[in-house]
Amino acid sequence: MQAVANIRLLRHQKEMLKTIFQIFFKWLRPSKGAIQLSKLQCSNHNILPKEKIVLAYHQWLQCHQRYHKTIAPHLFPLWSYPNLFKLGEKLNLPLHKVLNQGCKMIINHDIPLNSPLNTKIEIFDMKDLPSKYRINQRITTSTKDHHDALISEIYAVILKDTKSILSKKRKSSKIDTDSLTFLARKKIQKADAQSYAYLSGDINPIHLSQKIAKLMGLKGSIMHGFGLFAMIYEILKENNFNVTEIDIKFLAPVYLENDIEVFIQAKSENQYQLRVLDSEHKVTHLGGSFKIKH
Template structure:
């Protein structure tokens, strides 16, 4: 992949990441007069064919799969900047944000030859145990009031010291492996080129080394993209997928195993687990198929 090939297409997200970076370095830039949070609606520009093809290959699928459509998980490129702009309006420091998970529902195909229309809103904010948890909805279609994909973003803002809590899941669920994927050292930089999310924790060594993880980590939405494609390759079209991030995927990582429950945990819904080579859970959630 040519290093600067898609940078111009990522200018909206790069601008948003830059704003967050400066607010992290200079906290006085944070607004202290945040008011009611609006619903944002906007017509979005389609990603180019070359970008869709490069993104599809990075995600682990053949370009022919999306020859006339846009991957549903590619909202990380064309719509995430809109969602981030809304998160900058909540009454917490954007520099303290943590990505905790994502839910994606697919109702149809996003066509390549039509404009995209997105709406985003904050639907819930709760404060508990040193965290402000924010649930945000993002709806994308080709026109107003049309929803082809529905995304729920789960974020948390650090607002105090978190007390340790212990939870036990005593339910034993039989799981079966349905796919796997791996990522190389440069995966974070590649995903940043494809989406504009140049948060340095994903691609700058000396910054990543100063974090608790000590290494670069893969974007959460990069996990979503690779998991989505690895599962569809084996099980067919996905109707809904949810991942709650437990531990990061450090870079490089030679194998992430994707498993689903043998039986439904609810009607037509399977448990979903991502685990590393040591069997430790990286993400958990659920999945259902068309």
């Protein structure tokens, strides 16, 4: 049975919660300054992820036996998000309208548990589009022994018209899976969204409240994109893929209490395409690729 994280874990997320409340406050009192679409970067040193959060996160994903004295790489938001948002504030954009659209990880070395980490955070690519601002970010995590142990990139947009984009209708024709290899089927539960919220500090109500999600143009509460990313990564690990690089786009929200199915397709000896579909094979929720080391 999958473990459910305790709400009391939020007391270990003071920095993240402080960041969220600052974003909410700025939404109520928006800045009148000009938008600054400029490249930014900052460095942060001696970051020590809280062991209690790390272990509870591994327990939730049932991957604790895979990470002996190390940290799952997809936990990088834990030690980078508060500083990433602080950097993003300098753009003077409405950060309460941010929507993550995907993530890339290059895993060069293990991340040790109970060892200080250093990060270099960059906002390196920005575009002003008709309905949104596209913002790409990079987090380089260094350990005591390795300068670039983990390189993570986040693809995000900041919406100009939140409701119309979130409620955008998608095609519902049947997706052909004959050329794909089935890996796993998983039910995404309300408890998953609650657990990820308590573990990450991301208490955005579209993941926790049906009413607010519907006010935002959604059909109901949806799972966190990075929570799904973590689940998919661990499904690959369960199937003995030694992942060294993974690049995933979040294409359609996954509503809670619905099933997803994970498919792959070999493109070369060490590279695969990845697709995550709904149970009826009408919606592609996530798509991308990953590389492995034999």
